[in-house]
Amino acid sequence: MYLYRWSVAQYIKNTAYRPYLVPEGRDFCFVKKKLSRKKRFLIALGKHVRKLRRMEKMSQKQLGFESGIHYDTIGSIERGESDPAESTIEALAHALGKTMKEMHDFDY
Numbered sequence: 001m002y003l004y005r006w007s008v009a010q011y012i013k014n015t016a017y018r019p020y021l022v023p024e025g026r027d028f029c030f031v032k033k034k035l036s037r038k039k040r041f042l043i044a045l046g047k048h049v050r051k052l053r054r055m056e057k058m059s060q061k062q063l064g065f066e067s068g069i070h071y072d073t074i075g076s077i078e079r080g081e082s083d084p085a086e087s088t089i090e091a092l093a094h095a096l097g098k099t100m101k102e103m104h105d106f107d108y
Contacts, residue, residue, distance in 0.1 A: 043080035044108030050078040052096050052103075066095035 035043070053063055053074075060078075064071035069091055076082040077092075084092075093103045 038083075039080065041108050042083060044106055045084075046078040046080040048103075048106040049074075049092060052098060053078075056096055058096075063092070063095055067091040 053060070058066075060071040060074045063069075064074050067074075069088060073082065073084075073088075074092075077084050077088075089103050090100060093100055096103075
């Protein structure tokens with residue numbers, strides 16, 4: 001674990017790590033905890049799904065209606081909180097008009 005002094009703006013911009021707020025006197029510092037490989041993958045997948053959805057100019061509710069997946073589930077996928085099954089990714093791909101190759105074509 002590493003201690004860093006950051007401003008709130010720097011904290012908000014940081015997406016690679018999820019820092020924990022630790023009070024230190026009058027100042028605050030953040031303890032950065034490195035994410036697991038699976039969590040980094042889920043976050044990258046979620047960002048990719050969000051990017052594809054926004055390119056199609058669809059809301060989460062519209063995508064949910066087209067794919068048959070609840071919009072709360074789509075939100076948790078985009079935030080990297082849930083691990084979607086291949087059938088879920090396939091339903092999202094069909095609703096977005098993308099192939100499975102395009103759905104898995106992202107860097108993490």
